[in-house]
Structures are given as structure tokens and as C-alpha cells.
Amino acid sequence: MRLTIDKRGASKKASSRYPFVVEVPDAATVGDLKRAIAAQVKALSPERQRLTVGADKAALADGDSLGKYDLADGATVLVKDLGPQIGWQTVFYIEYAGPIALHYLIYNFQSLVYGQTFEHSALQQRVYLLIMGHFIKRELETAFVHRFSHGTMPLFNVFKNSAHYHLLAGLNLAYWLYSPATAQGTALAAQLGSPLLLSVFTGIFLFAQLSNLSTHITLRNLRPPGSRERRIPRGYGFGLVSVPNYLFEIMAWAAVTAMTRSLAAVLFLAVSTVQMYLWAIKKHAQYRREFPDYPKARKALIPFVL
Template identity: 45%
Template sequence: MTTLKVSSRIPKKPIKKLPTSIEITDNTTVQDVKEKLARPGGWDPERFGIYDSSKKLLKDRKAIVSQQESVMSGKEIAVKDLGPQLSWTTVFIIEYLGPIIIHLATPLLRPYLYRTSAPFSSSQYLAMFMVVAHFLKREYETLFVHKFSLATMPLRNIFKNSAHYWFLSGFNMAYWIYAPTSYTADSSATIGYLNAVGLVLFFFGEISNLHTHITLSNLRSRGGTERGIPKGYGFDLVTCPNYMFEIISWTGVLFVTRSWATVLFMGFAWFQMHLWAIKKEKALRKEFPDTYKKKRYVLMPSPGAVVKALVG
């Protein structure tokens, strides 16, 4: 048994009933420490962030504490109250549920929004199918595919995270796409060809995106935090092919909607995914300096790179 001193990460904001010390064994994990510290005060263990002597957060909840040199050298940990938490699964379900409800409710609200009871065009119904199908797929992945390295996130972030989907892909897209004067209201023969191309791009992007998410999921055990180097379909081209296929899928939606509302949503999504992809590339290079094959493109490859990959 080893005794670790426990202190508050922010001395001016002490945590009520936080023990001043804790006993650990050779098998005690970071998650075990959280649960032991939370028990006396009836806290949610996920509210606690555990920091080492250098004030670095111990993110791996399955890491053995006695094997953390930065902790054992000073035999002390610092604890921070991260605030009310919400599981990542719950967060994603709420985020994606918004656009589904909003788009499906639009036909019922059409008389009140546009002062007309005229039926949707075939393009508008197709657009609705594509958007709803996209987010239903995301809900499926959240429940059955994704494996999260962090169990929870601060509850306050749910409002910021949901805004992107509820407003940009929900209210914003739905209002303009289903308007009787929108480009989507046109169902001419020429538009039919655009819809066909859009549908092909959409299904290619969605299926490919699911494939890459399964590849990423297979790198981690259920409930685990281990990381690996993703390889295979798409990963030889860019760091994050799941983002690349996401953009292809939404490009298909754009062909059908032909709306600036879709462009606005895609623009924000592209910007954010590009930042995430850069961060992912840096993390892989740092964690696997000797085995990771550095990528030149993080999100979208050049036409030449695509041709080279196809030729072999």
C-alpha cells in the first residue's frame, strides 16, 4: 500500500469532504482513485479530474497510478471539480436528435411557416430523406460503433455542441430547403439528373464513413482507452478519411438541395473538421514517431494523390 497526498487543483475552490490522502495498491487505476475520492462526499466520480505533480491531467482512466512516475515521485495528486457531467453517448444522441425532429416536423408546420399547404416536391422529399438518414446513421454509430476514450464531458458544453446541429443543419437548412420558392421545389428532368448524382455521392460517402468509423472502433476495446494507428480504406490518403467521406456525403445533399443554407452548414463543418484533423495528425506523430506514416493531407487529398492511390 502507498499513501498519496490529496490536494485541490484550485486552492481557492476547495472540494467539500475531499480526503487529504488516499491509499493505493499496485492495481489501483485512475478511475479507482476517482471513485474513492468521490465516495465520502457523495460526488459523481466523473466530476473529478486527477492531476499529477506537474499539473497534467491523467486522462487514461484505466492507467495504473503506481506506474505514473509523475505521481509517484512526489506521492501527491491534485483534484479538480470539472462540474456536472454528461456521458458522451447521451451528448451525441441529443445533438443528432435535433435535426431529425426538425426536418420530420417541417411538413406539419409548412402551413404556418410558409402560408401554403402545397405538397413537397420530389426533391424536397429526397432532401429530407438524406438529412434524416444521415443523422439516424449517426445515432446508430453512437449506440453501437463508437468507443469513447473519455466517459463524460461537462454538462454546460451540450448547449454549444448542439447549436451546430440543431440550428445550422436543423432550423437553418429545413426552413430554406422546404420553402415553396426554394430551388428544391423544382422537380424538372434536369434537376432529376442532379438528384441522381447527389444520391450516389451521398450513399458512397455515408457507407465509406461508416466503414472508417468501424475501423477506428476496432482499434479500441469496449471501455478501453488504448490508441492505435488506423490503416486501410481511406487512411492511406488522409489522416481522417471519416471527415473526408462526411464532406462527400454532404456534397451529395448539396446537389439535391442547391441551397446556401447547406453551404453554410458545410462551411462550418469543414472548418471544424479540418482543425480536428490537424490535431489528430499531430497526436499520431507524437505518440507513434517510429511507426506512424506521416500524412501530407489531413482532410482532403489532392487530385494527383487520388489518382496515384487508384493506380496503385
């Protein structure tokens, strides 16, 4: 089957190679077509390509056969160059490394950050351990648990994605949570450092973290290695909501916020919750479209409510 490849979006004035023709087997997949295009345009690796047909802006999925899109001999496929790419796993490593580094530096180098040295309170010590543990857990999950449905993303997006973690979860939280205002000996540290309250909020945080890990393992087991297969998730947490991993994430940061009563933590919790709400609604709608037998009673993010 011969297909015409033309350029979509950007101006063609510097693209004299377009349009051009590639030849693929009749039973070829979208992935096969991308590799055929890359063979003719060396700079356009399969990861950089976004293929569409006609006026439809929905991208052709790599694993689908070309026949699914009614592509016949002589049809035209439009390609858009997504630019330099970076692996999603690498993106996750970068995102979570920022808060780890910032919390470590701000907690341990007080004189450079605050211009003085002081003894950390029990509250600050506990929060430091919990937050560092959270992001180290994230790094380990990235290495050993997650299976990514998309191999790469545009390189530029790594800066946008990292800003949330580096600025809000890293610099914002660390600077205010470890400041002299709640150091050992202050009235605020005494008020917030009740051993009972620290134990209660630590228990909630750890419960949420272990539950979050459980849901990530469930999602991993849905997709065989090397596959992008999608199935309805079931099991712990999924009987109530479509994205219990987000629910447990919100619960963990709500515990940190209640423990510290910090406006910095409130800001991070609010921004994170809004973002996860938007992702949850999108994922819930996607599940419902994709699976006709998707459980009707299951909510998106908040059990029995939303």
C-alpha cells in the first residue's frame, strides 16, 4: 500500500521534501508507518511523529492497524513534528529529584538559607522524614513499578511539569516548614508538636502512602510487560473510584497540611487537588467511553460523591 505523507501545522516553506510517498504492507500498523516515515526523514523519529488523517485532529494510535482508519492505497496521512522528545520515566526522575534535593539542602544548611542555625523541632523532624520518604518512594516506583502508556513527551514539557514539584512541593514547602518559626523552643512548635497529633497524622500519611502504592501495583499488573493493553482496573480502592491513587495522594498531603497548619502546605494541597480532580474527571470519562461495561456506580475521585 502506497501512502502520501504531507506536513501538518507548520509552514512548508522550508520543507521541500513534502509531500512524499511511503510504501507499507496492507496489514501494517500505525507504528509500522511511523518507522517507514522515519526511514525517509532521518530527523523525524517515530516518537516525534503525530499522525492524523484529514480534518480529524485525533492522533492515530501506534498499535492500531491502518485499516482501522480506512486508509487505502493512495490515501494521504498528515504528520506533525512534535520536536525533541524525552522518556516519561526520565521525566518522573527529574520531577521527584527536585523536591528531594531542595528539602535536603534547606533542612540541613540552615545558615545559608535563613542566616542562622537552630534546633529542629519534633514537628520539623517528622515532616522532613515523611516528605523525603514520599519522594524517594516516587523515585523507586518510577524505577520498579510504573509501566508507561506513552514512551516519550516533548522535551520542553519537562520544565513545565517539573515546576509544580520543584517550586511548590520543593522550595515552597521546604522553606516554610523548616523555618525558625517552628523551630525547637518556639510556641508554635510546642502547640503543633503534640506526640499524639504527630502520631495520628503520621498514621494517616503512612496509610495513604501504602494504599497509593497498592493502587500503583494494581495498575502495573493490568498491563503486561512491553504492552500498552488497557483493561478495567479492579481491586483495593478501585471499587469506589476510578483513580484511588489520586484520592490517597490527596489524603497524604491533607495529613501533612493538618499536621503543620502551614499556608505553604495549604497552597500545595489546593493546587494538587485541583490538578488531580481535572485528571480524574478526564480519566473517568475515558474509561466510560472505552469500556461499555465500566461499573456505573464508580465515581471519579471522591467515593459516593464525585
